[in-house]
Amino acid sequence: MKPARGGVGSRIGLPVVLGVILLWTVVPLAWMVLSSFKPTEDLTATTPILAFAPTLEHYDALFSGGNNIGPYIRNSLIAAGISTVVAVVLGCLAGYGLARSRFRGKDHVAFWIISQRMAPIAAVILPLFVIFRFTGLLGSTWGLIVAYLTFNLPFAIWIMNAFFSELSPSLEEAAMIDGATRWSAFRDVALPLVLPGIATTAILCLVFSWNDYAFAVTFSGPDSQTLPIAASQLVTQTSIDWGQLTAIGTIVVAPMILVGLIVRKWLVTGLTLGAVTGE
Amino acid sequence: MAVTTRKAPAAAARHRRPLLRRGLSFEGKMLSPALLVLAAVSIFPFIYIIAMSLSSVRMIGGISFDWVGLDNWTRLFGDGAVWGSWLRSIMFFVLSVGLQMSLGIGIALAIYETRRGRNIITSLVLMPMFMAPVIVGLLGRFLTDSTYGLYAWFLDTIGLYNGDILGSRTSAFLAVTLMDVWEWTPLIALIVLAGLTSMPKQVLEAAAIDGASYWSRLRDIVLPMISGVIIVALLIRSMDAIRYFDIITNTTNGGPADATKIVPIRLYETAFRFFDLGYAAAIGLSMLAVTILMANLFMRILKQRGLAR
Numbered sequence: 384m385k386p387a388r389g390g391v392g393s394r395i396g397l398p399v400v401l402g403v404i405l406l407w408t409v410v411p412l413a414w415m416v417l418s419s420f421k422p423t424e425d426l427t428a429t430t431p432i433l434a435f436a437p438t439l440e441h442y443d444a445l446f447s448g449g450n451n452i453g454p455y456i457r458n459s460l461i462a463a464g465i466s467t468v469v470a471v472v473l474g475c476l477a478g479y480g481l482a483r484s485r486f487r488g489k490d491h492v493a494f495w496i497i498s499q500r501m502a503p504i505a506a507v508i509l510p511l512f513v514i515f516r517f518t519g520l521l522g523s524t525w526g527l528i529v530a531y532l533t534f535n536l537p538f539a540i541w542i543m544n545a546f547f548s549e550l551s552p553s554l555e556e557a558a559m560i561d562g563a564t565r566w567s568a569f570r571d572v573a574l575p576l577v578l579p580g581i582a583t584t585a586i587l588c589l590v591f592s593w594n595d596y597a598f599a600v601t602f603s604g605p606d607s608q609t610l611p612i613a614a615s616q617l618v619t620q621t622s623i624d625w626g627q628l629t630a631i632g633t634i635v636v637a638p639m640i641l642v643g644l645i646v647r648k649w650l651v652t653g654l655t656l657g658a659v660t661g662e
Numbered sequence: 663m664a665v666t667t668r669k670a671p672a673a674a675a676r677h678r679r680p681l682l683r684r685g686l687s688f689e690g691k692m693l694s695p696a697l698l699v700l701a702a703v704s705i706f707p708f709i710y711i712i713a714m715s716l717s718s719v720r721m722i723g724g725i726s727f728d729w730v731g732l733d734n735w736t737r738l739f740g741d742g743a744v745w746g747s748w749l750r751s752i753m754f755f756v757l758s759v760g761l762q763m764s765l766g767i768g769i770a771l772a773i774y775e776t777r778r779g780r781n782i783i784t785s786l787v788l789m790p791m792f793m794a795p796v797i798v799g800l801l802g803r804f805l806t807d808s809t810y811g812l813y814a815w816f817l818d819t820i821g822l823y824n825g826d827i828l829g830s831r832t833s834a835f836l837a838v839t840l841m842d843v844w845e846w847t848p849l850i851a852l853i854v855l856a857g858l859t860s861m862p863k864q865v866l867e868a869a870a871i872d873g874a875s876y877w878s879r880l881r882d883i884v885l886p887m888i889s890g891v892i893i894v895a896l897l898i899r900s901m902d903a904i905r906y907f908d909i910i911t912n913t914t915n916g917g918p919a920d921a922t923k924i925v926p927i928r929l930y931e932t933a934f935r936f937f938d939l940g941y942a943a944a945i946g947l948s949m950l951a952v953t954i955l956m957a958n959l960f961m962r963i964l965k966q967r968g969l970a971r
Binding site: 397400405409410411418428429480481499506509510511512516536565569593596597601611614617623628632639640644655656657658659 | 689690703704706707710719725769772773776786787788789790791792793795802803804807815844848849852853901911926930939942946947953954964
């Protein structure tokens with residue numbers, strides 16, 4: 384659509400609107416990153432300070448002494464990483480199976496899968512808490528991995544199903560006429576064609592589980608706490624160390640924004656569970 | 663991704679075969695590992711939560727279930743506090759999803775009109791939605807802190823508000839709602855933008871040549887054309903809005919005076935502060951019922967649009 388001639392969306396109006404949008408979106412993030420480099424006295428000034436001598440003291444504090452966040456980072460990486468890998472591998476297989484099969488009751492299976500993704504976390508936490516307590520998974524990283532699978536696995540199956548469904552089966556059929564087995568038609572023909580889909584699925588699974596707070600706060604123990612827990616633990620009854628908090632916030636957020644934007648082109652497909660495609 | 667090759671009906675028919683004939687078909691074999699794992703992490707807990715909702719669950723010295731029949735359920739329907747939480751959930755839902763939809767559509771239209779720097783603007787606008795909600799909550803708390811919060815200072819300076827934002831009922835409710843709006847409006851914008859870019863250009867150009875104004879083109883052509891995409895965006899956000907939890911837990915934790923105690927927060931408190939797990943299970947199942955209703959709607963729309971195969 385061309386900018387309307389003489390309409391409200393005129394040449395002057397649009398930049399102003401865009402400016403407001405960008406301010407609204409970027410200011411909180413920029414303020415967080417900026418604050419993480421501010422000396423403590425500038426941080427707690429009653430009027431906002433923009434000119435300050437940048438310091439790494441808050442980052443230093445996060446990696447030294449009693450509240451070293453190193454173990455938290457490791458726990459986050461392990462829990463999010465393993466659940467992502469398991470979800471993507473199983474999701475690729477099942478997504479392909481679902482996309483290519485035409486059995487009776489397929490709709491019900493599909494509905495069951497997607498309803499698992501949409502189930503409210505609070506309702507999933509309760510039974511898992513009791514079950515984990517029974518089985519000794521409470522407080523372990525394995526418990527977290529299982530918990531993350533409850534949302535990552537149905538998500539991965541569903542998205543990979545969407546990506547495989549967009550692929551015409553004719554290529555695989557041609558390969559099979561040339562003597563390929565079903566498996567090699569899947570592995571050598573279909574799978575390479577959905578690499579963007581696999582990357583999108585993997586990154587979104589990673590983002591979901593890396594960002595999780597509700598499961599981690601309920602299921603993790605002293606040895607398995609993740610980064611979001613470390614962040615919320617910086618808030619105590621008496622005081623909040625905003626320097627460390629904005630620093631840890633930057634550490635939690637920056638990698639996810641980076642990987643998220645890498646797959647921007649396919650994000651819509653992923654985040655609408657395959658209902659909308661393209662950019 | 664805009665080009666989608668739909669499977670021809672003939673090809674589909676060729677593949678139509680029973681899932682179980684001479685053992686498991688290839689597709690069945692591909693599906694079964696994932697479905698077995700999914701069943702293990704979902705069906706078993708589902709049966710468990712139903713059992714919990716019919717029991718009084720005690721956590722002292724192991725776990726014991728005492729059958730109480732429908733006690734938790736009758737209590738649920740007569741519990742004014744839980745109804746209050748549902749009311750707050752609905753208020754939050756309407757305000758948050760309403761704002762996200764209108765702002766998201768507006769942002770998408772503005773980006774769609776932009777020629778220069780469109781890529782970088784889109785990327786910047788999308789950033790909040792990759793953030794851990796717990797960080798959004800803590801950051802919101804930082805920005806609204808009455809002594810050194812940037813936004814608190816701003817509101818005070820322009821003379822709009824000078825109280826403790828998270829400390830009084832209305833402003834706290836508005837603040838946690840706006841935090842969710844801030845994080846998820848980009849998702850709506852992204853989805854709507856995808857809808858806008860997939861519109862055929864000729865129709866719009868024809869309308870522009872006919873002299874239709876921007877607003878009438880928007881109302882009569884653009885919005886009807888992307889209505890399907892808008893509904894998808896609405897449903898996706900609706901399902902998440904019902905589970906809203908992390909931000910409130912890390913800002914107001916339901917307060918002040920229950921002003922932000924939406925259903926998930928009450929459920930969590932019932933379960934893990936009062937350890938009334940049976941009752942919490944009943945609340946959880948009622949939430950699940952609402953979600954399943956929405957999932958149903960979502961599936962129906964997917965099918966209508968020929969997207970669920």
